[in-house]
Amino acid sequence: MNVVILAAGMGKRMQSDLPKVLHALGGKPLLSHVIDTARQLCPSRCCVIYGHGGDAVPTRLASDDLHFVLQEPQLGTGHAVMQAAPLLNDDEPTLVLYGDVPLITLGTLETLAAAAGSNTLAVLTVELDDPTGYGRIIREQQRIVRIIEQKDADDNQRKIREVNTGILVAPTRKLKTWLSRLSNDNAQREYYLTDIIAQAVKDGLTVESTHPAHAWETLGVNSKLQLAELERIYQRSIASQLLEQGVTLADPARIDVRGTLRCGRDVIIDVNCIFEGEVVLGDQVQIGANCIIRNARIAAGTQIKPFTHIEETLIGTESRIGPYARLRPGTVLADDVHIGNFVEVKNSQFGTHSKANHLAYVGDATVGSRVNIGAGTITCNYDGANKHRTIIEDDAFIGSDTQLVAPVTVGKGATLGAGTTLTKDAPANSLTVSRAKQTSIAGWQRPVKPKK
Ligand code: UD1
Numbered sequence: 001m002n003v004v005i006l007a008a009g010m011g012k013r014m015q016s017d018l019p020k021v022l023h024a025l026g027g028k029p030l031l032s033h034v035i036d037t038a039r040q041l042c043p044s045r046c047c048v049i050y051g052h053g054g055d056a057v058p059t060r061l062a063s064d065d066l067h068f069v070l071q072e073p074q075l076g077t078g079h080a081v082m083q084a085a086p087l088l089n090d091d092e093p094t095l096v097l098y099g100d101v102p103l104i105t106l107g108t109l110e111t112l113a114a115a116a117g118s119n120t121l122a123v124l125t126v127e128l129d130d131p132t133g134y135g136r137i138i139r140e141q142q143r144i145v146r147i148i149e150q151k152d153a154d155d156n157q158r159k160i161r162e163v164n165t166g167i168l169v170a171p172t173r174k175l176k177t178w179l180s181r182l183s184n185d186n187a188q189r190e191y192y193l194t195d196i197i198a199q200a201v202k203d204g205l206t207v208e209s210t211h212p213a214h215a216w217e218t219l220g221v222n223s224k225l226q227l228a229e230l231e232r233i234y235q236r237s238i239a240s241q242l243l244e245q246g247v248t249l250a251d252p253a254r255i256d257v258r259g260t261l262r263c264g265r266d267v268i269i270d271v272n273c274i275f276e277g278e279v280v281l282g283d284q285v286q287i288g289a290n291c292i293i294r295n296a297r298i299a300a301g302t303q304i305k306p307f308t309h310i311e312e313t314l315i316g317t318e319s320r321i322g323p324y325a326r327l328r329p330g331t332v333l334a335d336d337v338h339i340g341n342f343v344e345v346k347n348s349q350f351g352t353h354s355k356a357n358h359l360a361y362v363g364d365a366t367v368g369s370r371v372n373i374g375a376g377t378i379t380c381n382y383d384g385a386n387k388h389r390t391i392i393e394d395d396a397f398i399g400s401d402t403q404l405v406a407p408v409t410v411g412k413g414a415t416l417g418a419g420t421t422l423t424k425d426a427p428a429n430s431l432t433v434s435r436a437k438q439t440s441i442a443g444w445q446r447p448v449k450p451k452k
């Protein structure tokens with residue numbers, strides 16, 4: 001089929017310089033939700049009508065499978081679809097979607113498309129308790145005969161609760177003819193897409209209606225308030241999917257997924273965690289409260305304790321991370337690694353059974369297996385201009401409060417005494433210590449405050 005996504009409107013009520021359809025829901029632009037759902041229908045053409053906000057929309061979302069068509073000026077929804085007409089394949093139906101209606105589901109669109117045909121136009125409609133503002137569906141003997149906009153409707157028509165969601169599927173060749181005949185002789189002086197319904201009926205076509213699987217699917221975003229409401233609906237639906245898959249959520253109302261979260265069996269997630277980008281949690285992974293995890297893979301049996309930040313990181317099995325740990329991009333941890341409180345790791349690899357349990361910075365380091373990094377240890381990886389690597393070989397023991405001035409290597413099985421500033425390589429299986437000799441001054445007196 002052909003898909004046309006209307007996204008040229010200006011979204012004045014957002015009170016923002018950013019075009020409305022670029023505002024984020026679940027971490028990605030509203031329009032991207034619609035595009036991603038449309039892609040699942042494998043359309044032969046997918047056209048996005050843009051206008052307000054200049055080139056921001058095509059610049060941000062450019063992709064080989066999308067045709068961005070400028071609508072300037074914006075003279076209504078019918079005028080918008082008209083802009084895409086030359087791009088539409090006559091032999092396939094055309095689906096019209098709205099860029100600011102992000103939660104529409106594939107299932108609902110498939111049902112709608114199945115109701116359409118070469119002599120049938122299909123419109124997605126809903127019954128609302130308060131239909132104010134929407135186009136009303138006018139039926140005669142049950143059959144849809146036209147749609148009338150709120151501003152053009154009389155008092156009786158305004159009582160109709162069945163409304164147009166704006167989403168429809170039409171036979172394309174006929175659609176092009178109807179579009180070319182639209183007029184703007186109405187209250188808003190706009191070319192209404194909705195006027196094609198009456199034309200279809202006049203041409204002897206049937207107009208069918210289908211309904212969305214969930215009421216929230218057709219909610220649009222016109223304000224920050226509606227955006228926030230949709231964000232909660234979206235997050236709640238992701239939480240429900242996770243629960244259905246067997247994930248334990250301490251509170252489904254207190255998780256935010258801004259991307260995709262894949263979980264194995266018996267995963268437990270405590271409250272207030274944010275998952276961004278692509279996150280994969282293996283079987284029996286536990287995530288403590290208040291963690292932020294972005295683009296990471298965490299293997300089976302690992303526990304992430306509260307208040308931990310993880311970004312672009314791979315973590316092996318049976319590891320213990322946090323509380324208050326920070327794993328930055330390029331961190332790769334093998335199995336059974338312990339990273340404790342106030343430890344920052346960046347662009348570093350840890351072998352199996354290695355530990356850095358307290359207050360350390362490990363940056364640009366290659367750490368072997370069974371290494372213990374004591375409290376207060378710092379890799380001095382940056383000389384003000386260049387970054388250098390620290391290599392810590394298997395079974396090394398780094399005493400507390402050590403500075404490793406990179407580039408430097410700690411040999412296999414080496415021990416560094418507490419307080420060492422290591423500027424040259426430490427040989428394997430030896431104790432290396434750099435420390436001023438300890439002295440004591442007998443009978444030394446503390447200064448005393450003068451008496452008043
Ligand atoms: C439209 C429908 C109405 C329906 C309602 C559902 C028409 C005439 N009316 O009304 O029946 O109940 O949606 O929300 O179709 N747009 C463009 N270019 C334009 C005008 C609009 O791209 O020139 C886009 C907007 O960005 C938006 C969508 O089309 O995504 C709908 O436009 P909007 O102005 O919100 O339509 P409504 O008047 O609400």
Ligand code: CA
Binds near residue numbers: 220222
């Ligand atoms: Ca609207």
